Amino acid sequence: MPERNDDLVTDVLVTAPNMRLSIVRRRLLRSGLAASGLLLLPSVCRAVLPEAVATVLPTTSTARLWPAEEYTRLVIETPQAVTFQMMQLKEPHRLVLDIENLELSPEVMALPSLLQYDDPYILGIRLGRRDSNVLRVVLDLKDRVDPQLFTLKPVAQFGFRLVLDIYPIERIDPLLLLLKELESGEALLALEQKYADDEELLALVREYEKSSEKTGAVSTEKQTPGKTTPPPPSGKLPTESPTKPPTKPPTKPPARKPRPIIVMLDPGHGGEDPGAIGRKKTLEKNVVLSIARRVKKLIDAEPNMRAVLTRDGDFFVPLHQRVEKARRVQADLMVSIHADAFTNPNARGSSVYALSERGATSTAARWLAQKENSADLVGGVNIGGKDAAIARTLLDLSQSAQINDSLKVGGMVLSALGKRNTLHKKQVEQAGFAVLRAPDIPSILVETAFISNLEEEAKLNDPRQQQRFAEAIAEGIKRYFASNPPLART
Numbered sequence: 025m026p027e028r029n030d031d032l033v034t035d036v037l038v039t040a041p042n043m044r045l046s047i048v049r050r051r052l053l054r055s056g057l058a059a060s061g062l063l064l065l066p067s068v069c070r071a072v073l074p075e076a077v078a079t080v081l082p083t084t085s086t087a088r089l090w091p092a093e094e095y096t097r098l099v100i101e102t103p104q105a106v107t108f109q110m111m112q113l114k115e116p117h118r119l120v121l122d123i124e125n126l127e128l129s130p131e132v133m134a135l136p137s138l139l140q141y142d143d144p145y146i147l148g149i150r151l152g153r154r155d156s157n158v159l160r161v162v163l164d165l166k167d168r169v170d171p172q173l174f175t176l177k178p179v180a181q182f183g184f185r186l187v188l189d190i191y192p193i194e195r196i197d198p199l200l201l202l203l204k205e206l207e208s209g210e211a212l213l214a215l216e217q218k219y220a221d222d223e224e225l226l227a228l229v230r231e232y233e234k235s236s237e238k239t240g241a242v243s244t245e246k247q248t249p250g251k252t253t254p255p256p257p258s259g260k261l262p263t264e265s266p267t268k269p270p271t272k273p274p275t276k277p278p279a280r281k282p283r284p285i286i287v288m289l290d291p292g293h294g295g296e297d298p299g300a301i302g303r304k305k306t307l308e309k310n311v312v313l314s315i316a317r318r319v320k321k322l323i324d325a326e327p328n329m330r331a332v333l334t335r336d337g338d339f340f341v342p343l344h345q346r347v348e349k350a351r352r353v354q355a356d357l358m359v360s361i362h363a364d365a366f367t368n369p370n371a372r373g374s375s376v377y378a379l380s381e382r383g384a385t386s387t388a389a390r391w392l393a394q395k396e397n398s399a400d401l402v403g404g405v406n407i408g409g410k411d412a413a414i415a416r417t418l419l420d421l422s423q424s425a426q427i428n429d430s431l432k433v434g435g436m437v438l439s440a441l442g443k444r445n446t447l448h449k450k451q452v453e454q455a456g457f458a459v460l461r462a463p464d465i466p467s468i469l470v471e472t473a474f475i476s477n478l479e480e481e482a483k484l485n486d487p488r489q490q491q492r493f494a495e496a497i498a499e500g501i502k503r504y505f506a507s508n509p510p511l512a513r514t
Contacts, residue, residue: 437500
């Protein structure tokens with residue numbers, strides 16, 4: 025077995041459960057550790073946070089792990105900024121992270137116990153002292169990865185955070201996931217029609233179609249091993265016919281099904297970003313994911329409709345990536361699902377929002393948009409790893425959208441919600457929500473209920489009420505497409 029040079033761990037603290045790892049004194053790391061630069065969010069973003077959100081620095085260091093198929097995130101939160109270095113090693117693959125002057129709290133020492141055996145990327149976690157003031161964290165990996173290491177300054181309820189995102193070498197393509205769900209030949213033909221004007225997406229559909237054919241059922245003409253063709257009924261040997269056998273008249277190829285209507289469902293927040301928190305400690309990120317999954321099930325049950333989730337687990341998705349996913353699958357509609365809180369605990373009812381390019385329609389709508397747009401600060405985005413165009417998409421809220429269509433579908437969803445819950449506002453409101461800024465996709469944001477209201481918090485935790493919210497959203501979506509087919513939209 026190749027020698028592992030994640031040296032030196034002189035004083036082993038903890039390892040992941042049931043891992044048979046022998047850690048002894050080894051050679052000091054050779055040169056090559058590159059310090060990661062401190063990546064700061066532009067000052068313009070800090071003003072986005074509502075005044076009601078105050079930053080309270082933690083008194084001890086903590087560690088958290090967020091595993092997901094898209095990427096796994098490791099977060100170490102500290103009362104003060106830390107100095108760190110990282111190195112990626114191979115044979116076997118592992119990441120070595122050295123952190124100076126980190127307080128060894130029980131939460132940090134318990135980091136290996138947070139590892140799940142089905143984590144897509146991490147095999148094991150080891151902690152040890154490199155020297156008296158440097159903690160070494162070794163992540164044993166299942167394969168090669170694309171790591172991103174960055175820091176976040178204090179915001180909201182978080183202190184200083186050191187964030188390590190572990191991505192696969194080949195990122196998961198939302199369109200490929202959609203194709204795997206639509207494995208039938210008719211569905212692939214319909215998608216060929218949908219992506220006819222996009223060479224890149226059309227090539228992916230056709231490539232997937234070919235791979236499906238290679239792994240499909242064996243032709244019915246192939247003989248079963250060990251069996252022979254039965255003789256003709258007369259017992260006579262077949263003879264060649266001097267004339268060609270009669271041919272069947274040509275038949276028309278089967279008509280292609282209409283292209284599927286694709287709805288992108290976006291459960292808000294996730295991972296590091298819990299969203300709003302109810303008085304009974306209900307987390308917005310959990311209830312909206314449950315509702316979104318229910319909406320997806322209802323949409324998928326409709327013929328010629330398919331729903332896709334921006335996240336189907338407890339992990340954080342930056343705002344611009346939510347929009348990119350919708351555009352990647354050429355969604356016909358994007359619905360972002362939330363359950364917000366307000367400073368007034370008596371606020372209640374469902375609301376629907378669309379994008380505004382000329383300012384918010386109310387003070388509350390403006391406040392809500394500022395709060396939702398600050399999700400990237402709370403969830404943690406490595407802006408330093410993005411090019412200028414992506415950063416502008418994230419920070420410069422100046423894109424346009426198909427607002428008229430958004431208002432239409434928003435009105436239908438709001439009407440359906442009004443049959444199942446009190447409405448906070450009887451009309452669709454508008455504000456500058458970043459997640460609604462896909463320029464070519466009608467997009468709405470649904471606030472199902474106020475999680476800060478005790479009665480509505482109880483509703484959000486009730487599976488039956490979650491189903492009612494889901495049915496209302498799905499009903500509004502279906503009504504919209506019944507009168508506004510994608511090809512006929514203006």
